[in-house]
Amino acid sequence: MSINIFKINEELKEFIPQEVIDLEEKATWGNPKRGVMDLPYAKELLEEHSLCAGCPESMAFRYILASLPNPEDTIIVNSTGCTSLVFPHIALHTVHSLFGNQNAVATGIKRTLEWRFPDKVKDVVVLAGDGATVDIGLDCTLQSFFRQEKITTICFDNEVYANTGGQESGTTVQGHVFKMAPKGKQWPKVPMWQLAIDSGCHYVVRMSVSSPKKVEQVVKKAIYVAREVGPTYLHLYTPCILEIGLNSDDALMEMRDKDKERFKFFEYVSPQAEEVIAKKKEEGLL
Amino acid sequence: MQKLGEELRNRAGQKIVDPEYLLFEAPREKVFMTGSEVVKEAVKRASVDASVSYPITPQSEAAHLIGELWVEGYVGVYFRGESEFGVMSELAGCSMAGARTITTTSGPGTLRAMENFPMWAGSRLPIQLVLMARGINSPLSIQPDDLEVSFLLDTGCMVWYAENAQELFDMILAGFVVAEQPDVHVPVVNVINGFFISHTRESVMLPPDDIALPPYNPYKAPMPPIDMEMPPGRFLRDPFVMKSNYISYATHTSWQFEVRAAIERARPYIKKYLGGLIEEFGDPESDIVLVSTGTGAAQAKEAVRLLEDEGVKAKVVKLKTIRPFPINELREAVKNAKVIFVPEFNVVGWLEREIRRYLYKHSDAEIIGGPRVAGGMTMPPEIIAKDVLNYLGKEVKHVY
Amino acid sequence: MATLGPSHYSPYPVAVYENILPPPPGKALLLTEVVDEEVAMREAAKAMLTRENPTIFPGPQVIYAWNEEAKEKARLIRELAEVLGAKIIPMVDYRPKYPKIDPEKEINPNHPNLTIWHNNIKACIFVGVHCHYANVALKIIRAETDCFTIALCSNAGHEDAMITLRDQHSEELKKFIEIAKEVKKEVK
Amino acid sequence: MYYVAKVINEECAKYNCKQCTLFCPEPNTLMYNDEEHHAYVIYDRCKGCALCVYVCSDLLKRNSIEMVMAESLEEKGVSK
Incomplete structure (x- = not known):
């Protein structure tokens, strides 16, 4: 039982x-029905971290980690960026390797764990920013989809390279002025959710993280489908309030605004994924 | 790994034997095969968990053959990655998740993958890379040229260099054993000169194929494997270590020294499993020394035979490992030398640089960088002999 | 600050550059000498019993109850601490901790010196720490402190510790406890 | 000198909403006390972003959280 790695020797x-001690005693382990409604009470799998005050990326981290159906056997792979400052504080086995190779590393981990533990479910989830997923890592991201790797890829889209100081990225909207696009971005935002489908x-979703319960639902669906069918992709809007010039209490307002336009909830479900989701609903897990 | 009666067997059903038995004691039979085929034979006896491949000349055939082993059940995970960068990252994932891993690459592929090699070393991943060296420059060449090796010297990976297919076979097996020692546990790059070794047949002595190395045990590794089976549960491989992440710069320094220390700790294991870091050939007392590696050493040995016909006694010091560098062994081997020639298969003379560095103030010998060939040229032993004879002021009788 | 060694601009002494390697199987390393395990155990016990604020730093492999050996070792470490009159300060994991560690209660491989300075620890034992992190920490401690370091390693040992004992499992820990009891009588 | 969020317990106890605990970006910072039916703040972990005030006052019009100077708090660490 992997959960034993959190049990502390009495002596x-x-x-x-x-x-x-709280991680052992008060975190939710061994319960696939865990979810965001544990947040007010349970010990979270995320400890204190160094993201900015009011950063919606931290909200996304909280919801995703609270929603993993099988955290005691979940591996998370990340990439370089703001997110990589959070990973040391996640109470799971996580990997930071290079910038942009997260889906390749995750592929190796998933395939090896399937070979080493044929009788156990080990979920592999990639969490990375838009630069890592869409720009520098696009090759590895898409190739893992082509190869039908059974991993869940989650992109935190803040539409900018935030950790390096606000440079334009592939997911920046056209016309927006950021560093390295001093005349405004010359070409449209990359529709990564559509590329993921193609x-x-x-299972593909585009949304903001303005609704915790909705995030819980899509994370669970994405993981169950990845486990049984193949790659799944979540594209989440987590605006960088610092780089777009908002106050620390503005993130939710910003996300709710964009819920009405370019991050309007969009969900794609393949026929095989439909079956898995229906089955999990019957089992009371969704 | 399962126990059948008294015997332990791996997942392919092969009997697990001690590395010493497999390498030195098991009966061997003579076969006639290429370097690429020899890679397959070594992997077949190595209880390999995972291999990821990508085509590039001249290593493609070895990579195909590992795929055949996967079909036959000797390798656990196998697929073609998207590029060498992707492949080396995928192998990092496999290795972190607890797999024994091997792959092959060449020339531009090595450079495409380059960002991964220091990452492998810093992450303490004992991945094995068989490097079939070829040209990397523009204009492009697919021919043998080992300039790429110089780029690997300071990545924190061990770099070994095989002279022929036999040595490649033994080095691949020994490579896993040494690289996976808990106090070593860094990657190992086994280099051969592409085409010269990969595509030519020679006789090789092989042990039976129903015995294999003991499987890799990731729970003895210096870092926990990424499988949620070993504490600490809260474990990132590998965090940024810099002051803005509220820790000291000292961590990065200490970490980098630790990776280099790990390579140093490999020395006694290399002596045990490779029989030493160098090999000497020719007249042990000679003051004319040819220091080389791989195919260069093979040609130097032929040159020593030619020189003998001319009445000149010389010896070859073949470096079997470049990282760790055989510092003391080399100094001892050249202590009587008046002149040292360094034949190389590249234009920059990286091996000459290494030798000068380690012999500085430890040898009075004149060090001559050369002869050098590149871009696929062969190095006839005659040109080495000619350089030596010219240096000695002797008449060069051969027609070149 | 340690003397500048072949590692040049780094203030860190690195034992392998002084040609110090881990001890061969069946042996131990005492400073720069390869010695018998009993000799090293006696010296280790003596260091812990005679220096100020001796402390055992248990790592994740013995803190968590993930297998039977870990449970047994935790019990033995507790016993060893009592015999040696040592404090126990855990290294619970290896992360760069935010916002900072409490040096009175924790040790971290990224800046182990903070804990040693804060508690004025002059002798310590590393046990159950993964080899890479033990090595990173031991190098920093050797450079930054005058703490006498002892490693009880279940693998090949740590040449950057002042005393390293290799292949240490429950049986060896029991032996060490018995030796510590004897040494305790002698040093009194 | 910095601001942290402080729950006005009596106000908060009028509702059973817990919304602020979900929208706080910091883990294990804004928690809920089931016996007394109100949220509470672990001040040491609060970065003072005031997102909870936006949720409570602007979105839900409940005004149960205010921002206060950390130094003004009598209890250290935890407020229940």
Whole structure:
């Protein structure tokens, strides 16, 4: 049982910091029905981190980690960017490798774990920013879809390279002035969700993270479909309030605005994914 | 791994034997095959979990053959990746998840993949790369030229260099054993000169194929594998370590030294499993020394035979490992040398640079970088012999 | 600050550059000498019993109850701490911790010196820490502190510790406890 | 000198909404006390973004959270 790696030996417990004891005792393990409604009470799998005050990316992290149906056997792969500052603080096995190779690393991990643990479900989830997913890592992202890797890819789209100081990215909207696009971006936002569908993903969603319960639903669907069918892709709007010049309490307002336009909820479900989702609903897991 | 009676067997059903038995004691039979085919034979006896491939001349055939082993059940995971960058990243994933891994590449592929090699080393992944060296420059060449090796010297990977198919076979097996030692646990690059070794047949002695190395045990690795089976549960491989992440710059320094220390710790294991970091050939007392590696060493040996016909005694010091560099072994081997020639298959003379670096103030010998060939040229032993004879002021009788 | 060694501009001494390698199987390393395991255990116990604020730093492999050996080792480490009169400060994981560690209660491989300075620790034992992180931490400690470091390693040992014992499992820990009890009588 | 969020317990206890605990970007910072039916803030972890105030006051018109100077708090660490 992988959950044993969080159990503390009684003889040493009195020396262990409370936050680690809480992970064993108050986090939700072994319960696929866990979800965002645990957040007000349970110990989260995310510890204190260094993202900016009011950053919606941290909200996304909270919802996703609270929604993993099988955290005790989930591996998360990330890439370079703001997100990579959060990963040391996630109470799971996670990987930061290089900028843009996250889906390749995840492929290797997933295939090896299937070979090493044929009787166990080990979910592999990629969490990376838009630069990593759409620009520098597009090759690895799409190729993992072509190969039908059974992994869930989640892109945090803040429409900018935030960690390096606000440069234009492939997902920046046309005309927007950022560093490296001093005359405004010359070409349209890359429709990554559409590329994901065309490249063979079985479950694809575009949305903002303005609704925690909705995020929980799509994360669970994406993971269950990836487990049984093939690649799934979530494209989440997590605006960089710093780079677009908003205040620290403006993130939710910004996301709710964009819910009405370019991040209007969009969901694609392949016929095979439909079956999995129907089955999981019957089992009461969705 | 399963136990059948008294015997342990791997997942392919092969009997698991000690590395010493497989390498030194098991009966061997003579076969006639290419370097590429030899890669397959080594992988077949190595309980390999995962291999990812990408086509590039001249390594493609070896990579196909590993695919055949996957079909036959000798390799757990196998597929073609999207590029060498992708392949090396996929292998990093496989290795982090606890797999014994191997792949092959060549020339531009090595450079395409380059960002991964220091990452492999820093992540302490004992991945094995068989490098079939070829040209990398523009204008493009698919021919043998080992300039690319110089780019790998400071990645934190071990770099070994095989002279022929036999040595390649033994080095691949020894490579897994040494690289996976818990106190070593860094990648190993086994280099051969492309085409000269990969595409020519020679006789090779092979042990039976129903025995294999013990499987890799990731739970003895210096870092936990990424499989949620070993504490700490909260574990990132590998965090940024810099002051803006609220830790000291010292961590990065210490970490980098640790990777280099790991290579140093490989020395006793290399002595045990390769029989030493260097090999000497010719007259041990000679003051004319040819220091080379791989095919260069093979040609130098022929040159020593030619020189013997001319009444000149010389010796070859073949470097079997470049990282770790056989510092003490080389100094000892050239302690009587008056002149050292360094035949190389590249235009820059990276091996000469290495030798000068480690012999500085440790040898009074004159070091001559050359002869050098590149871009696919062969290095006839005659040109090496000619350089030596010219240096000695002797008449060069051969017609070249 | 340690003397500048072949590692040049880094203030870090790195044992392998002084040709110090981990001990061969069946042996231990005491400073730069390869010695018998018992000799090293006696010296380790003596260091812990005679230096200020001796502390055991257990790592994840013994903190968490992930297998039977880990459970047994945790019990033995507790016993060893009592025999040696040592404190226990855990290395619960290896992350760069945000916003900072509490150096009184934790040790972290990224800046182990903070914990050693804060608690004025002059002798310590690493046990159950994964080899890479033990090595990173031991190099920093050797450079930044005057703490006498002892590694109880279940693999090949750590040449950057002042004493390293290799292939240490429950049986060896029991042996170490017995030796520590004897040494305790002698040093009193 | 910085602001942190403070729940006005009596106001908050009038509702059973927990919305702020979901929208807080920081993990294990804005929690809910089931016995007393109100949210509470772990001040040490609060970065003072005031997103919870936006949720409580602007979206839900409940005005149960205010921003206060951290130094003005009598209890350290946890407020229940």
